Amino acid sequence: MDFNGKVAVVTGGGNGIGRATCLGFARLGAKVVVVDRDADGAAAVAAEIGRGNAIACTADVTRAADVEAYVKAALDAFGAIDCFHNNAGIEGRVAPTAEHAEADFDAVIGVNVKGVFLGLRHVLPVMIRQGHGSVVNTASIAGLVGTPGMPAYVASKHAVIGLTKVAAGEVGPLGIRVNAVCPGPIDTRMIHEIERQVSPNNPEGVEERYSAGIPLRRYGTAEEVANVVLFLCSDLAANVTGAQYVVDGGRTAAPAGVSQGRVT
Incomplete structure (x- = not known):
């Protein structure tokens, strides 16, 4: 995996999976555009990569003007966008569908669906002009199965997979690939916030319960997801497009209750 001479744009790049992907691209030779609504987080990651090899852009991915601005910044700084990790997302509130607040639903759909759409809408024309490019949208195993108490998040991640398939079919003939990565529970801020919402008095117990339902018996790491991105x-994935790559320690492959090779 050699990204020398390539330019990568990563949304949600200031922390978690996005940060790990930014650092991975830089380690393999790419110039990196770190996009995040957290200006300090984006700046810190760009500084970690080093001047001349990365820039930071503050953006709200739900605003078309902000998306246009980070695309322009990437082109002004480095002249191309070869790789796009369309990653920014939020978890929202944990509450059953019958009690879920409309404002909370709108906020999650805004970032996780509209933000991904706007990224595609404004990056794909650049790649079409170039005649090449690769996009990876961050979906989730919540885009493959249901998660009680997270109707907005689950709906949004199903939508990301749909957007991925549509775009892949549209731009594949033009030399552009579009895929999705579907993480399971990953050891980042997001899963720990969900734990706190599920059980404010015992979030550690939630982690134990969630981990017990994963065949590998642990949360994944941001770096493990970044490696798949x-x-x-x-170029190793030159024949892969329209796909969803699951990075979940086996969570969706085996039912909860499989323990030490026996169904309990």
Whole structure:
């Protein structure tokens, strides 16, 4: 996986999976555009990569003007967008559908669906002009199965997979690949916030319960997801498009209750 001479744009790049992907691209030679609504987080990651090899852009991915601005910044700084990790997302509130607040639903759909759409809408024309490019949208195993108490998040991640398939079919003939990565529970701020919402008095117990339902018996790491994103953006995945790569320690492959090789 060699990204020398390539330019990568990563939304939600200031922390978690996005940060790990930014650092991975830089380690493999790419110039990186770190996009995040957290200006300090984006700046810190760009500084970690180093001047001349990265820039930071503050953006609200739900605003078309902000998306246009980070695309322009990437082109002004580095002249191309070869790889795009369309990653920014939020978890929202944990509440059953019958009690879910409309404002909370709108906020999650705004970032996780509209933000991904706007990223595609404004990055794909650049890649079409170039005649090449690779996009990886961050979906989730919540885009494959239901998660009680998270109707907005689940709906949004199903939508990301749909957007991925549509775009892949549209731009594949033009030399552009579009895939999705579907993380399970990953050891980042997001899962720990969900734990706190599920059980404010015992979030550690939630982690134990969630981990017990994963065949590998642990949360994944941001770097493990980033490695799959890097693969999908690389020439090693030249024949892969419209796919959903699951990174979940086996969570969706085996039912909860499988323990030590026996169904309990």
